[in-house]
Amino acid sequence: MTNDINGIKSSDVALIIGSDTTEAHPVISARLKQAVIEGKTKLIVIDPKKIKLADFAAIYASQRPGTDVAVMNGMMHIILKNGWEDKEFIANRVEPEGFEALKKEVEKFTPEYVEKISGIPAKTLEEIAELFGKAKAAAIYYAMGITQHTTGVDNVKSTANLQMLCGNMGIPGGGVNPLRGQSNVQGACDMGGLPNVYTAYQQVANADAQAKMENYWKVKLNNKPGKPMTVAFDDAYEGKMKAFYIMGENPMISDPDLHHAEEALKKLEFLVVEDIFMTETAKFAHVVLPASTYAEKEGTFSNTERRVQKLNPAVKAPGSALHDWEIHQLIANKMGLNWNYTKAEDIFNEIRAVTPSYAGMTYDRIGRYGLHWPCPTTEHPGTPVLHVGKFTKGLGTMFPIPFKDPAELPDAEFPTYLTTGRILQHFHTGTMSRKSEGLNNLAGPHVMISVEDAERIGVKNSEMVKVTTRRGSITTKAFITKRIPNGTAFVPFHFWEAPANQLTNNALDPIAKIPEYKVCACKLERA
Amino acid sequence: MKITINGKNIEAREGQTILQAALANGIYIPHLCYHEKIGAAGKCRACVVEVEGMRGLQTSCSVMAKEDMVVNTCSQNALNAQKLVIDLMLSSGTHDCLACEQNGNCELQDAAYFLGIERPSVQYGEINREFDTSSEFVYVERNKCISCGRCVAACNTTVVNQVLDFGHRGHHTEIVFDTDKKMGESSCVQCGECVQMCPVGAIVDKNARGKGRLWDLKKVETVCPYCGVGCKLELHVNEKTNKIIKVRGVEDAPVNKGMLCVKGRYGFDFVGHPDRLTTPLIKENGQFREASWEEAIALVASKMTEIKDKFGADTIMGLASAKVTNEENYTFQKLFRTAIGTNNIDHCARL
Structure with missing residues (x-):
């Protein structure tokens, strides 16, 4: 998030697009609902599924x-046509080209043209653009509904275009706010758990x-x-990748x-899995190493608003399970290195030394409330809102983004859209949440x-449905609801009994290499 | 501003009520419906005090502090009224403390203790309201409910789930879920905010019942392991059994202000689950066998070195984790970049 969670109530308008916030980020949803009922904020919800937040929205589409x-280009078309853009911001903060x-x-993205592509009535889009464009401070919140597409990068750039156009960057209550889905996904990225960067996004290809x-x-x-x-999975499938350490x-x-x-995992010469349970993946491993849970360790997590917070050990890990860092140290030293960490804080202090955005944080300073990065010096208070007055790179860059269809669209054989995601009660692959009775x-x-699709295939609530795509099929219970539009099916991906990802398309975004989990074509049948 | 409470000069802030100013200065006034997060309700009347120049008793939770105000919280009049309120509350429910989950953490008990009430002076008659055990994680005992309304406010204005309300009329008034459904059959999402806000033992964590009393449990603040919001949790741990008994949201945490979801509050079974991995495992002839750390580490190091020498470091891939700490992601990528010599590191940020 460019902005912080406490700034939610500073938004006049919040656009929720591609996030079922109440299911996947319940406490942020609560903060948004509070802002609405206190009369501070108007919500715009754009989502194929009529999510719970739609009940609190001024406009839902x-x-x-x-x-x-197409939807965001259409909004920008209307905003520009009516002169609702932030002319001062554009003149001072973005590259004119x-x-x-x-x-x-965006000239060709008239409301009528967008209606043909998106199905959102032209009049509704005009209302959305007016509410958003005229707002003093408007925020965008999104999650994987924006990113898990073959056009994921295009989608994200469009949210940035829209926010720069309306001057919503670097102000309280504004911003581009991706809601991160896992406890330390932000931190895993910050720490260089990515193929192209060291910590704090320092490029591995950069000589300095x-x-x-x-x-x-x-x-x-x-x-x-x-x-x-x-x-890497494709490479393993082709025999080019020899070992995985997961x-x-x-x-x-x-x-x-x-x-x-x-198939890819089976072809590996060596697979190491370090985890807390014998997961579906660990079963394929040659060596399994027992690790610790959040409740057993000291360390830090970085949350969705870049706030670094402290974990403290409450219980002891079972048997001879170790902390992950202890395992890494054992392997590193066995491979001839000389690591001497005695506690998590030693590692944190090394992180500070090589990571400019964490340099000013100490365990003491993080304390009970945490600190937002960037925090470059030990006197720096942290940065809840990014891009105030200036972008890191200087002027912001807007990108013209043409509309592209998803990789797979419904056709005669597979006539229904399939989209996947989370539900409130479970988490990701279920390794943790599925252990709770x-x-x-x-x-x-x-x-x-949808009710219409249920009637068409002749199933009632809780009867079994077979969902088939070009990749595979699953059979699972029907949950018939008015919240899903006719012609679309939603499968949560937490369940090994009915794995959504046997159905999904592995077509990737060309830049981010993220798979298109949010759109493919399926066939529904009574099972 | 300066105000005087019980003859003591204290500093009150603009916008503070008498109750808030008193509590901030270490002066206790019995109160049950007021909570910092949901504000004043003015319902329970336990916090009545005398204010010079104002007629009758005033509810200190709803009267703002003013410059030079003179307040008496323990005049005979005030104490008599406070006692009567608490006495009637005790009379109108089954406030048995012996096996109550909230014993030692009960605001009604605190008030009775402060006022020296051993047992209620009137017997109200048979009270036998239904227990609601229908919910997976929350246990509702309406016999202990004092109708303070905190849970109703919390459900409607804090987490805004809009499930709880008061139902029925007069003497029969009680908290209800949706249109008086069983909690487990209502639209309740079991975030447990009502449990956290309940000042007595009427709404409690179902699975923590009988598993440890407040003073027996060690409290440790940490961060939720689920989504990326980063809610602060307080784990209540039985050190003898090494088990997490219950979880509270940290009220002054800037991220969640005490709120949690059903996973963060109740989804901790995995930590102490019998299926946890407890020893390294090595696969032989398609079957796992237990191994020592020494053997497992030696095998990993030698296989990694062998593959690196034979096929090159870039044929080894590491998947870091969005569920382990910064420190552990750092050591993982350092291991790959220094010991193995590849940048093949990624994690499921995209999935």
């Missing part, structure tokens, strides 16, 4: 899955960054960016096209389908 670029190119691109890290680690480093996970992840549930992922009693595997 259901777009066809995968048409977000990009703005001109964007203006030219390489020299800095070589100097600190006293090891010669490889300057060739590595493979993203989705590509820490606390369960790709046998989370990866697209699971049959392909399984209570949570399992509250929610199990299902497919959400």
Whole structure:
């Protein structure tokens, strides 16, 4: 998030697009609902599914899955046509060439044209654009509904275009606010758990960054960016990737096209899995290493608003399970290095030394409330709102984004849109939440389908439905609801009994290499 | 501003009520319906005080502090009224403390203790309201409910789930879920905010019942392991059994202000689950066998070195984790970049 959670109530308008906030980020949803009932904020919800927040929205619109670029281009078209853009912001904060190119691109996205693509009535889009465009401070909140597309990067750039156009960057209550889905997904990125960067996004291909890290680690480093996970699985499938070391992840549930992922793992010469349970993935391992849970360790997590917070140990790990860092140290030293960490704080202090955005944080300063990065010095209070007065790179860049269809659209054989995501009661691949009897009693595997589709295929609530795509099929219970539009089905991906990712398309965004989990074509049948 | 409470000069802030100013200065006034998060309700009348120049008794939770105000919280009049309120509350419910989950953490008990009430002076008659055990995680005992309305306010204005309300009339008034459904059959999402706000033992964590009393449990603040919001949790742990008994949201945490969801508050079974991995495992002839750390680490190091030498470092891939700490992601990528010599590191940020 460019902005902070406490700033939610400073928004005059919040646009929720591609986030079922109440299910996936319940406490942020509560903060948004508070802002609405206190009369501070108006919500605009754009989502194919009529999510719970739609009940609190001033305007709700259901777009066809995968048409977000058209919708946002349409909003910008209307905003520009009516002169609601922030002229001062555009003059002072963005590169003029990009703005001109964007203006030219959105020219053809008239409300009528967007209606044809997205299904959102022209009049509704005009109302949305007016409410958003005239707001003094408007925020955008999104999650994987924006990113898990073959046009994921285009979608994200469109949210940035819209926010720069309306001057909503660097102000309280504004911003581009992706809601991050896992406790430390922000931190895993910040710490260089990515193929192309060291900590704080210092490029591995940049000679200065390489020299800095070589100097600190006293090891010669490889300057060739590595493979993203989705590509590495393809390489393993083709026999080009020989070994995987998987820490606390369960790709046998989370990866697209699971049959392909399984074949890939089986072809590996060596697979190490470090986890807390014998996961679906660990079963394929040659060596399994027992690790610790959040409740057993000290360390830090960085949340969705870049706030670094402290974990403290409450219980002891079972048996001889170790902390993940202890395992890494054992392996590193066995491979001839000389690591001497005695506690998590030693590692944190090394992180500070090589990570400019964390340099000013100490365990003491993080204390009970945490600190937002960037926090470059020990006197710095942290940065709840990014891009105030100036973007990191200077002027902001707007990009003209043409509309592209998703990789797979419904056709005669597979006539229904399939989209996947989370539900409140479970989390990701279920390694943690599915161990709770209570949570399992509250929610199990299902497919959400519309009343019309249920009648068409002749099923009643809780009867079994077979969902088939070009990749595979699952059979699961029907959850018939008015919240899903006719012609769309939603499958939560937490359940090994009915794995959504046996159905999903592994078509990737060309830049981010993220799979298109939010759109593919399926067939529904009574099972 | 300066005000005087019980003859003591204290500093009150603009916008503070008498109750808030008193509590901030270490002066206790019995109160049950007021909570910092949901504000004044003015319902329970336990917080009545005398204010010079104002007629009758005043509810200190709803009267704003003013410059030079003179307040008496323990005059005979005030104490008599406070006692009567608490006495009637005790009379109108089954406030048995012996096996109550909230014993030692009960605001009604605190008030009775402060006022020296051993048992209620009137017997109200048979009270036998239904227990609601229908919810997975929340246990509702309406016999202990004092109708303070905190849970109703919390459900409607804090978490805005709009499930709880008061139903029925007069003497029969009680908290209800949706249109007087069983909690487990209502639209309740079991976030547990009502449990956290209940000042007595009427709404409690179902699975924590009988598993440890407040003073037996160690409290540790940490961060929720689920989504990326980063809610602060207080784990209540039985050190003897090494088990988490219950979880509270940290009220002054800037991220969640005490709120949690059903997973953060109740989804902790995995930590102490019998299926946890407790020892390294090595696969032989398609079957896992237990191994020592020494053996497992030696095998991992030698296989990694062998593959690196034979096929090159870039044929080894590491998946870091969005569920482990910064420190552990740092050591993981350092291991790959220094010991193995590849940038093939990624995690499921995209999935």
